[in-house]
């Protein structure tokens with residue numbers, strides 16, 4: 001008893017002494033008065049996740065009409081800032097670009113892209129900086145891109161011939177567009193297609209299996225995974241996404257091992273080996289002992305996956321949206337074909353060098369990217385330090401989304417934003433390369449898409465040649481106003497219902 005009261009008296013004495021000392025020596029810091037962007041009041045645990053529907057960009061667009069172009073919400077445990085005007089996007093991606101140049105760590109980055117060893121999910125730092133430098137100087141320099149023009153031409157021709165063979169029948173366009181972009185990107189990045197299209201050729205995967213792997217990759221990289229936002233629930237994997245990510249990684253691992261094994265074998269014994277495709281370039285960099293940050297085998301896998309995934313679904317989805325909008329307004333197709341007949345004539349296909357002479361095709365592409373940007377909220381950005389944007393405090397660690405879908409529908413920026421009107425771009429100096437913050441399909445600043453020049457080439461050539469080569473009709477009994485324009489959310493935001501169309505050749509048949 002005596003020892004207990006002694007212990008209590010001792011503790012009381014220590015507590016009193018500490019309180020006195022803290023009062024004497026620790027001066028209270030003046031209360032920080034932070035002003036956060038406006039936003040709805042969060043609930044415990046879930047924050048504002050209850051306000052986010054299956055199309056998060058649309059839910060956030062609606063909320064921005066109440067709270068304004070910069071708003072702060074809470075997703076689970078994390079503050080999230082949403083930018084919905086060109087001015088705020090400019091503040092984040094240009095004025096304070098260095099602050100917002102990182103990415104949050106997500107399960108998708110960890111499990112599907114080799115523990116953040118690709119570019120898309122890599123945190124800001126020397127690894128990411130070096131990787132981007134390689135992308136821009138080694139893989140996407142204009143000489144290398146030009147050297148692959150023949151691949152784009154061959155695959156485009158094969159695509160147009162396949163469409164011609166189906167003339168008069170209903171065609172699900174996206175299937176053909178995906179095969180086109182996947183074939184081009186595979187040949188540029190991997191050197192050949194590596195997937196089989198018929199039961200007679202043997203490859204590591206079939207086209208359908210490979211397309212499924214990419215669809216799954218896009219879906220899992222775009223989902224709202226509860227464990228990313230409420231970390232103490234992570235281990236439960238409530239939606240089953242992490243399980244799917246791990247199984248997808250195994251499939252990609254097998255694919256990459258096969259591809260790299262073949263590339264290494266082709267190199268063996270060759271004295272002055274000249275890289276023929278992007279995997280060759282990446283493997284050479286990985287063998288280089290003098291580079292600043294060493295690349296390992298997983299880095300090459302991560303980079304390769306970025307290249308394949310980055311270029312395929314994004315371009316195919318954009319072209320499918322463009323054709324859907326055009327089929328709703330056939331007079332726009334007439335205007336485009338009038339330009340094509342005048343500039344190109346009916347005796348040949350459109351070449352990449354012709355594009356500069358086709359302003360209406362360019363306007364169709366820009367208008368599609370305004371109304372249907374594939375990355376509706378870009379990829380998430382992460383604040384590396386505290387920052388003040390337009391008088392509002394944004395704390396380090398905040399996740400930031402730029403709602404480009406919402407910016408494209410902002411009526412103070414665009415006249416009649418719900419209408420698809422390519423003419424609005426004619427004679428205007430608005431580009432899509434990150435200089436005009438009202439149109440940001442590829443983002444802007446340090447994290448801007450490094451593959452945009454290849455993306456633009458793919459999209460422009462296919463739109464131009466599809467319009468040049470065919471008359472387009474909707475299936476029997478379907479009127480333009482029946483064409484449903486709903487979306488599905490993901491890292492790319494495609495049509496909910498694939499476009500089905502009927503084509504008829506409009507050039508001399510020997511060209512197909």
Ligand code: HEM
Pocket residue numbers: 119120121132306307308310311312314315318374375378379380441442443444446447448449450451452454455456459
């Ligand atoms: C229509 C075509 C394309 C569109 C619309 C598109 C769009 C985007 C967007 C919006 C971002 C995120 C920007 C940000 O976070 O602020 C991005 C990043 C990226 N894109 Fe693309 N992209 C396209 C084509 C490509 C191609 C062809 C490649 C490569 C072959 C590619 C590779 C990448 C990579 C690696 C990143 C991550 C950059 C980083 O985090 O530093 N993209 N893209």
